[in-house]
Amino acid sequence: MTRAMPVLTVLGAIFALWYLAAIWMNATWVYDQAQRAGTTVTLAQVIPQTMAQARPLLPPPHQVAAELWKGVTAQAITSKRSLVYHGYVTFRGTMMGFALGIVLGVALAMAIVRFRVMELSVMPWAIISQTIPIVALAPMILTVSNQIGIDNREVPKAIISAYLSFFPVLVSMVKGLRSPDHMQLDLLSTYGASDGQTFRKLRLPASLPYFFASLKVAIAAALIGTIVGELPTGAIEGLGARMLIGSQFGEPLIMWAALFAAAILAGGLILIVGLIERMAQARMGVPA
């Protein structure tokens, strides 16, 4: 309870602010309606009407929750209107991008630690790659992959997602693989250990804490990358596409429900990564 209190307090404050903002923003429409009908409304009459509009400027929390619930439970999960379906599409894209990002990040880090020339040639470009806004790059990746004959969106989505998620893995793994100090390296050299043995017995296990720390950042980045990959016109599946549809067709409730579905997905993924990290730590003797 003592741990839940601060969280609940902040959550309560956010909801209160949200409701106030919803009343303030949606009241304009109520006043306009009243003016057009030639009637006047009191504040007490306005407030209930700001809570249940079909196209509110800012939907209040309970409307978003209802839409979210409807999106999850009101139809078969294979329906194109189901948030479970769209969430699954986004989840699948995220996982592919995440896996690709890990492979790329770890492989590059290993090469950089092993070959000095790789550090000089690859590292600056890896850093520059992260300064280009992904929203500018995403349509290009889609166009290019279409041009070379990849018709489905899965591959370009995974590439966009991996583009964002490889970087934290790369930076952490370079640091992690270099974390053993001189003494630990000298020790292995007194055993006549080969480079491969040094890597397997020392560098790799020493880098694992860095690796897991980077995974939490990488999975969030992979999700954002996937959603951005679903945004460019033509996408019909995924939470990103759902958000865009909601925005383009003036359906704020759809947009907000998709936004929260994405947030819940992100929270779930980070929790799972954290769980895997704790299991790995327990095996590696980290004090609980």
Add this chain to the structure above:
Amino acid sequence: MKDTTHTGSAVIEARNLDLTFQTGDGPVHALRDVNLTINKGDFVSFIGPSGCGKTTFLRCIAALEHPTGGTLTVNGLTPDEARMKRAYGYVFQAAGLYPWRTIAGNVKLPLEIMGFSKADQQARVDRVLDLVELSGFGGKFPWQLSGGMQQRASIARALAFDADILLMDEPFGALDEIVRDRLNEEVLKLWARTGKTIGFVTHSIPEAVYLSTKIVVMSPRPGRITDVIDSPLPKERPLDIRDSREFIEIAHRVREGLRAGHQDD
């Protein structure tokens, strides 16, 4: 480099050994004209102020540094060849146990690298953990052990593959006096039981005199040997031998040697 004239009981032989490091501020003479013979079963301490090259010399024996002049043989081989033949175990100032391995796992590390069979590995781990009185702690992780116990585990690790030579670089420098006394006693017992040749770097005069059959006094700038003292103390050494006349006389000679080295600069 191979010294074919090596005979009898000499295990480590240095002749006119020089080592110069090239640094940004010009060359540093870490070792100059070092001549020393270490015989089988010797317990040799290297003592001197920091910068005297005592650790550097030990690292040369271990082929972690490479001399720029003179000859150095270990078991009649070059240090590099000797290392590949697992001639020595090395104990560093810090225990340096892998936190992700249990104590037994840490002791197994050199055995895994050297390719011992699984059954042999376990037998050796049990034997050396018993030797350093850590039986029953094999399943613990390093953070569950005290600093002294961790250092004993690192000694067990150096003993696990049965090298004839044990090189120890200020192994107890980071431990408190009481733990240090106990570990000194244990090292002597270990030495008596295993008959290994031990090279031991320290900056403590009582430690050097208590442990050694031969004390090498070194001084800095350039790093060199100023005195080699063969200890007349008996092999059997209770802790209170440190109050005896002979002990105090040797300690005095070591101190004189250290002081003489300092007057040179």
